[in-house]
Amino acid sequence: QIEGPHITMCRFCYSNDFDLAAIYVSDAQYNRNIYFDTSPQAVRLYLLYNHWVLKVLLYFFILVDLSLALFEEPAVVPLPSWVTMLVELLCLLVFTLRLIHYAKVIPRDKFWKDPKNICIIVILLLTLVDMIIYGALKAANCYGVRWSRVLRPLLLVNVTEGRQLRRAFRSIRNALPQIFYVFLLFMFSVLMFSLMALKLLGKRGLTTIEGAPYFTSYLEIVFDLYVLVTTANSPDVMMPAYNASFVFAIFFILYILINTYIFMSVFLAVVYNNYKKYLKEEVRQLVRAKRHKMVRAFAVLQEQKEEGGEPVVSQASWNQVVHLVQPDISNAHRELLWSVCDDKNQGAIGKVAFVQLADLLNIEVITIKSRPHPLNSLCPAFYQSAPSRLLCRMVQHRAFVIVYDLIILVNAVFIGLDEENPMIANSEWVFLALYMLEILLKLYVFEPRAFFSRHSFWNWTPCDVSLLSDLASLTIRTMFPVRFRTIINTLIRIGPAILTFGQLIIVVYYIFAMVGMELFKNKVKFYEDTSDPAKAYCGNPLLKGTAFAQLNYCKNNFNNVVSSFILLVELTVVNQCSGFATVTHMSARIFFVIFHIMVVIVIINIFVAFVLEAFFVEYSVDKSDLQTSLEKKIEELELAVAQYVTDNLVNAMETIDNDLGTSQSAAANVPSLMFKIASKRYRTVDALLQRMFEADLDPEDFAEHDDPEAQGNGNFANPTFSSA
Amino acid sequence: QIEGPHITMCRFCYSNDFDLAAIYVSDAQYNRNIYFDTSPQAVRLYLLYNHWVLKVLLYFFILVDLSLALFEEPAVVPLPSWVTMLVELLCLLVFTLRLIHYAKVIPRDKFWKDPKNICIIVILLLTLVDMIIYGALKAANCYGVRWSRVLRPLLLVNVTEGRQLRRAFRSIRNALPQIFYVFLLFMFSVLMFSLMALKLLGKRGLTTIEGAPYFTSYLEIVFDLYVLVTTANSPDVMMPAYNASFVFAIFFILYILINTYIFMSVFLAVVYNNYKKYLKEEVRQLVRAKRHKMVRAFAVLQEQKEEGGEPVVSQASWNQVVHLVQPDISNAHRELLWSVCDDKNQGAIGKVAFVQLADLLNIEVITIKSRPHPLNSLCPAFYQSAPSRLLCRMVQHRAFVIVYDLIILVNAVFIGLDEENPMIANSEWVFLALYMLEILLKLYVFEPRAFFSRHSFWNWTPCDVSLLSDLASLTIRTMFPVRFRTIINTLIRIGPAILTFGQLIIVVYYIFAMVGMELFKNKVKFYEDTSDPAKAYCGNPLLKGTAFAQLNYCKNNFNNVVSSFILLVELTVVNQCSGFATVTHMSARIFFVIFHIMVVIVIINIFVAFVLEAFFVEYSVDKSDLQTSLEKKIEELELAVAQYVTDNLVNAMETIDNDLGTSQSAAANVPSLMFKIASKRYRTVDALLQRMFEADLDPEDFAEHDDPEAQGNGNFANPTFSSA
Structure with missing residues (x-):
């Protein structure tokens, strides 16, 4: 473990302290938690390790490795197995090299203590073993299963960059015990209802539409009622009983109330509660680790300004570090950040101010060079004339936006209408003209450079009259009203x-797709050729006359990785699997039940929990303290961009109306440089998470003492199962 | 408005102050908010108004009024229309009398200011008008519609006792603006996706399974995609496109991700957030009103003990009031409550202590007279002998409960198995014997009276070997482990x-059922007779060959109120309505879409929000302060019941093992009376709600100043729409 004093001792070992400090700051900014060796060559290797090219390469090879499923049996595009195996070997080589690189960066003992490294090594070895076995079997013309393909998505979880994904998995694992208790109760309820159903309906000699006996086998009933929870077989499962007497409907209504509505809500509640609890703890550790890193960076840079005074960091060192961390930062932006940190203008900052840096760098600030409208400089008399000013006011007015919203809406309706009609076809040109007019008007009113830089998306879309851009433009404009802002902001923030959830889903889907392909491949076939008689029963005589074949679900199969994925999506929405149980064995249902539990009960609920939490944060918190202080500073320095396309517009205009003289002179005094916080976007998911639980974090907690739990093995220790 | 000084002045007008105080306390206990006249005869009328017999009568007649739908055309049991109309007239009469009674109780101006009274009057008048019109039309042999039937469930909302329901409706109304914005965005997204679908798929000449053109009409697409959000037509709606190319599946997956998962979560988030916000405000007002009433009761009863001292209530007056409020309270229980209030044993209590009374009365306390085991008195030498003590310890041991759990589980499995087998049939007797043994053993160990009173449900169920009691017993036992306790407690508490939600659903369902019956009655027919050829197409040639008829959904119709209700439940689970659009007109779909919006998007989400909130309260708060203080007092007085069927058992037993002598003497000293808080149940829903938001309420806030909003018109003013 690297201790503070050790760093101080090492201060003199490096040719450049700033490199080390910059690494600490950068690690803090992106929440990297790699406890690299501080020897000079390890630091150089670490810088290389974090280089974006290597990361992109790694993810590219993971992608290649995962997409090998497209070319392996059962394949979408069949390739000889030696080709895919050669490519896989290459991927394995890349992963091994990356791992060796990582081993060189961090201390030896840390490397072997980290479970994710062990995981990768095991995955690589198992894959190699599997490839050898498979190759041998192939050579001997035996049937072989590439079982190690199930392990491939786990690479996505275990690479150093998969922090978010690991966190998501941890939060799932932590919620599992509680989910398990509710699941037990839920299954108990299902079993009891099944028993009741058997007693109530089993001996009445009812039949299903297919003529099979209805509700006579206990296990069949359990399965049918389980599927009823997913609402997939509602109301079919109830119809025979309901046709016999409406009294039985009460049984099913009660069942749906208890198991679909109450238990599913309870699952959500339990998942949400656990998610929140553990995420809070993880984020707390994250913030502690971040502050710890900033304190280390401070220790490297600190100077003793006065005898016995607090150690400080001078503006010069600060500038150099910021430049190293973010080479593309503009001088103006850096000056702004410094003035936020050095609030009292002392030329040096203490520890508290320095620690903010990582978060400050995460706030996106847009720098705009503002200048007067060129027409105003060229021909002020004309541009300042009454009709010109009226035009400006009209264009700046909210009604202008609304009118154009309506035009786009009408355009959208026209696009939706019959295109054969020549009038409608010609209307496209009218709309094009209207959009051009809008752009010209806006160019007249707003300074061109500012117009292009800030509202590029906003203003440029309408000029392309293609369908999609219209939609995008309309979408953005519809989203504009203030009332929608909270919702939109949250939706953007959830983005x-x-x-992360997408990766999570891919990991789970990939595993299920691999297993499903082994179990069900070519059991159900899809025929492009409509004349083939086998099409009517999906190429499997067992499906003759089943609803599966009648509804033409033949393409819902596990015959290749693409259709497997699409089928799994369908199963997530509505768990329909009767076809696969028919063509294989009743026990195939277990596969689908496990999938439902994993994806719908656990992952979808965690996703919903995340969306809920994000919304509540948006509703309750408005801006982080740091963001506010940055904004305040920008306003203090009178560098704020007037937000003319916002609500303030009307107010601003009223001011202009009331007091034209002053506003004119104010306009003349406008500084040449302006800032605007792109407040509603977060650079990293971590920043969003941190904001979620910001209220509970003590800003003065510097994590000076290494948190053994947080920093035990270069990764966060997983919270233990404490709910048992 | 009745002011504090007014009450003090009036002190001497009544023959009995205690009656008035008791009414205030009782109103506070049950959260009644009726601002009755304080004249003696009005108070007597008010007591009568609150009498349970009148309330039961009122609800009985509401039930009769609602169930008239069973006998009116289209009827389950047809009755001549003069009979139903006569019964309805009787119901109207009862409601009118009840309203007149209410008008006599509260001041005239309050009566006319209260919207719920106006509502009832309007409903009664409209019903009368409708009956006259319908009677006249019938007499003239014309077709008449009993449109006023839609208004019937509104009575349930507007009677004085419908407080919970009104609150639920208010919370829905308050959430509506926010829901509306999200709905706009959602509909916009659906419309845009539909447009894209039209452009992508409309001209490819694809056909559905039925051979109809696929995705060619914009409105059809919008409807299909709306239904896809409910997952009802997944994957059918996607299959034609997916069969054409798997690329189109991406479109549908994207659609489902955005509209089913994200937007539905956003709906939940918005509903939940609004629900929480407004409920908090309502409960705050409720608590203020309750305290205000208690302060009034205090003002009536107060005495000046010392010159210049604080006014107090003596124990004698307190006893008399408690006796009036709750005549069936035991003296011991009353003494206990007094000792909680009069913490310092001063013989009189101040305002703060008095105000607690309403909440204290809501905590259910079980009084148990404890005595030594009769065998111990009869034959101590035998009962105290080593084998007897061993037996007692065995029965008290947790393993004993587990063993009997296993026995019941085995029994349940046996019941589920084939009953023809004679061994299994005979096993019933073995189980019966085992249950009898259990009861005998428990009777031997525990004092019989305590055994019967406390664990009645627990212990008695197994002795009835019928199926249902087994289930109940197993359910209770399975719920027993501590781990499940939180979940079970919450579930019970949600009960x-x-x-309330049930009433809410009934109101909405009833209205939709009435409208649906007018629109769709006898369009789809169910034939009991299997030989009838019309059965194959539900008696409507338009349904020939449709999936609706093929799946034998004929009984899902609007032909009477019972099948309408069952159909509406099915629509709540999965919105399947293609059949009804086929038999009437495409615009019939509007009915189903509105139903989906009302029930699934709004009401089900509010229900889920309630369950979530109840869970989070259970997870975060453990017990209310008052409950804790009551428990503390019970323990202080050493009157607590030893909980031998809990976790403490093992610890308690270890103590006994270590120190037998003391525990024996302690057992001898056991008081003859014991209390136990039935902590996990709440008498009223209000108490649960109050507990939910207890943390935010100031216990010292007595609402001395009338809150104009809270007490404006005898009912709570509805929070205004402030989110616009």
Whole structure:
């Protein structure tokens, strides 16, 4: 473990302290938790390890490795197995090299203590073993199963960059015990209802539509009622009993109330509660680790300004570090950040101010060079004339936006209408003209450079009259009203996190797809050729006359990885699997039940929990303290961009109306440089998470003492199962 | 408005102050908010108004009024229309009398200001008008519609006792603006996806299974995609496109991700957030009103003990009031409550202590007279002998419970198995014997009276070997482990609130059933007679060959109120309505879409929000302060019941093992009376709600100043729409 004093001792070993400090700051900014060796060559290797090219390469090879499923049996595009195996070997080589690189960066003992490294090594070895066995079997013309393909998505979880994904898995694992208790109760309820159903309906000699006996086998009933919870077989499962007497409907209504509505809500409640609890703890550890890193960076840079005074960091060192961390930062932006940190203008900052840096760098600030409208400089008399000013006011007015919203809406309706009609076809040109007019008007009113830089998306979309851009433009404009803002902001904010959930889903889907392909491949076939008689029963005589074949679900099969994925999506929405139980064995249902439990009960609920939490944060918190202080500073320095396309517009205009003289002079005094916080976006998911639980974190907690739990093995220790 | 000084002045007008105080306390206990006249005869009328017989009568007649739908055309049991109309007239009469009674109780101006009274009057008048019109039309042999039947369930909302229901409706109304914005965005997204679907798929000449053109009409697409959100037509709606190319599946997957998962979560988030916000405000007002009433009761009873001292209530007056409020309270229980209030044993209590009374009365306390085991008195030498003590310890041991759990589980499995087998049939007797043994053993170990009173349900169920009692017993035992306790407690606690949601659902279902019956009655027919050829197409040629008829959904119709209700439940689970659009007109779909929006998007989400909130309260709060203080007092007085069927058992037993002598003497000293808080149940839904938001309420806030909003018109003012 690297201790503070050790760093201080090592201060003099490096040619450049700033490199080390910059690494600490950068690690803090992106929440990297790699406890690299501090020897000079290890630091150089670490810088290389974090280089984006290597990361992209790694993810590219993971992608290649995962997409090998497209070319392996059962394949979408069949390739000889030696080709896929050669490519896989290459991928394995890349992963091994990356791992060796990582081993060189961090201390030896840390490397072997980290479970994710062990995981990768095991995955690599197992894959190699599997490839050898498979190759041998192939050579001997035996049937072989590439079982190690199930392990491939686990690489996505265990690479150093899979932090978000690991966190998501941890939060699932932590919620599992509680989910398990509810699941027991739920299954108990299902079993009891099944028993009741058997007693109530089993001996009445009812039949299903297919003429099979209805509710006579206990296990069949259990399965049918389980599927009823997913609402997939509602109301079919109830119809025979309901046709016999409406009294039986009460049984099913009661069942749906208890198991579909109450238990599913309880699952959500339990998942949500656990998710929140553990995530809070993880984020707390994350923030502690971040502060710890910033304190280390501070220790490297600190100077003693006065005898006996607090150690500080001078502006010069600060500038150099910021430049190293973010080479593309503009000088103006850096000056702004410094003035936020050095609030009292002392030329040096203490520890508290320095620690903010990582978060400050995460706030996106847009720098705009503002200048007067070129027409105003060229021909002020004309541009300042009454009709010109009226035009400006009209274009700046909210009604202008609304009118164009309506135009786009009408355009959308026209696109939806019959295109054969020549009038409608010609209307496209009218709309094009209207959009061009809008852009010209806006160019007249707003300074062109500012117009292009800030509202690029906003203003440029309408000029492309293609369908999609219209939609996008309309979408953005519809989203505009203030009332929608909270909802939209949250939706935008949820965006990056959905990527994590996307990876999570891919990991789970991939595993289920691999297993499903082994179990069900070519059991159900899809025929492109409509004349083939086998099409009517999906190429499997067992399906003759079943609803599966009648509804033409033949393409819902496990015959290749693409259709497997699409089928799994369908199963997530509505768990329909009767066909596969028919063509194989009743026990195939177990596969589908496990999938439902994993994906719908656990993952979808965690996703819903995340969306709920994100919304409540948006509703309750408005801005982080740091963001506010940055904004305040920008306003203090009178560098704020006037937000003319916002609600303030009307107010601003009223001010202009009331007091034209002053506003004119104010306009003349406008500084040449302006800032605007792109407040509603977060660079990293971590920043969003941190904000979620910000209220509970003590800003003065510097984590000076290494938190043994948080920093035990280069990764966060997983919270233990404490709910048992 | 009745002011504090007014009450003090009036002190001397009544023959009995205690009656008035008791009414205030009782109103506070049950959260009644009726601002009755304080004149003596009005108070007597008010007591009568609150009498349970009148309330039961009122609900009985509401039930009769609602169930008239069973006998009116289209009827389950047809009755001549003069009979149903006569009964309805009787119901109207009862409601009118009840309303007149209410008008006599409260001041005239309050009566006319209260919207719920106006509502009832309007409903009664409209019903009368409708009956006259319908009677006239019938007499003239014309077709008449009993449109006023839609208004019937509104009575349930507007009677004085419908407080919970009104609150639920208010919370829905308050959430509506926010829901509306999300709904706009959601519909916009659906419309845009539909447009894309039209452009992508409309011109490819694809056909559905029925051979109809696929995705060619914009409105059809919008409807299909809306239904896809409910997952009802997944994957059918996607299959034609997916069969054409798997690329189109991506479109549908994207659609489901955005509209089913994200937007539905957003609906839940918005509903939940609004629900929480407004409920908090309502409960705050409720608590203020309750305290206000208690302060009034205090003002009536107060005495000046010392010159210049704080006014107090003596124990004698307190006893008399408690006796009036709850005549069946035991003296011991009353003494206990007094000792909680009069913490310092001063013989009189101040305002703060008095105000607690309403909440204290709501905590259910079980009084148990404890005595030594009769065998111990009869034959101590035998009962105290080593084998007897060993037996007692065995029966008290946790393993004993587990063993009997296993026995019941085995019994349940046996019941589920084939009954023809004689061995299994005979096994019933073995189980019966085992259950009898259990009861005998418990009777030997525990004092019989305590055994019967406390564990009645627990211990008695197994002795009845019928199926249902087995299930109940097993259910209770399975719920027993500590781990499940939180979940079970919450589920039990949710119980009474579900009744409110049940009423809410009934109101909405009834209205939709009445409208649906007018629109769709006899369009789809169910034939009991299997030989009838019309059965194959539900008696409507339009349904020939449709999936609706093929799946034998004929009994899902609007032909009477019972099948309408069952159909509406099915629509709540999965919105399947293709059949009804086929037999009437495409616009019939509007009915189903509105139903889906009302029930699934709004009401089900509010229900889920309630369950979530109840869970989080259970997870975060453990016990209310008052309950804890009552428990503390019980323990202080050493009157607590030893909980031998809990976890403490093992610890308690270890103590006995270590120190037998003391525990024996302690057992001898056991008081003859014991208390136990039935902590996990709440008498009223209000108490649960209050507990939910207890943390935010200031216990010292007595609402001395009338809150104009809270007490404006005898009912709570509805929070205004402030989110716009």
